[in-house]
Amino acid sequence: MDTRIKEAISLFEDVMIYGTEQVLRSMDEQFWNQYSPEQLHLLKLLKKEERLTAGRLAALQGVHKSAISGRTKKLLAKELIRVVETPDRRSKLYELTAEGERVIGKARELTHRYVQEQLVDHVNDEEIDQFLRIFRKLKAIIKTEEVDE
Amino acid sequence: MDTRIKEAISLFEDVMIYGTEQVLRSMDEQFWNQYSPEQLHLLKLLKKEERLTAGRLAALQGVHKSAISGRTKKLLAKELIRVVETPDRRSKLYELTAEGERVIGKARELTHRYVQEQLVDHVNDEEIDQFLRIFRKLKAIIKTEEVDE
DNA sequence: TTTTATTGGTTTAGGGGGTGAACTTTTTTG
């Protein structure tokens, strides 16, 4: 087997498995210390889908429902999300508050700046296309969605 | 600004920030549930460097020394690492045990299979080169090393 | 030398993350 494949595997390990925390650490101390990646992810999902139930959030984040129960409790306390009444009184439907919108906007802005400075400014045009092609595949691979218990 | 850049940023977010946990989850339930990513990372560092002190491990993993203190305690209990005597009796030098070698070998094998099946089998030759180019840059960006307190 | 830093680790409190099982409550179903 090709040494290129070996290098690819090693890089995948270093970057995708052991390297992600470092990304967060190097982004913005102030902001990323206030909200966990998982909390921001949940907010981001609500931003995109408008309203989601706890069960749906669990499926989308790929975690057990009890994890969502705790997370939403914290986000409710921080007033970043609110509960919307629904006909089925078993389920809880969540949506962002204005403050939640603000926070997710800020997160996006910081990510934008980081990627721009760290990556985009250091690659040429051709490499951006390569980045897009590769990352579209990666995103497809890690897509969680509907694995359920 | 180019829509390609926007897509790049969005992909970076999805993959590098919110997507990594999913990678671990989808790899191998059995094995990855026994050892945390951080524990395996530490073993991997020892595999590469042979012997490392607690302080050095903290720098390499980019965490506080107390985090290493706890981690090494667990790995010692599992007998995956051992302490090596040194002249300076303040510091602790660690190295892998035979069992530690076995575990890190297994981790590498599983990663290998995963990357092969999920990624390599679905890209063509040209894309592998693109993957290498992009991931070498990413690795350079997230390199922690010697940030210290 | 003797005293005073400094360095390397450990411990503890407190706050994240996660799971699985037990338990409610509300809907569905047969």
Added chain:
DNA sequence: CAAAAAAGTTCACCCCCTAAACCAATAAAA
């Protein structure tokens, strides 16, 4: 209408992390 299923919460337990207090050993100063 009783039994089963679905949606959430709580609890015990484990991992991760930091910051601050604390010890022990080595290095530096006086």
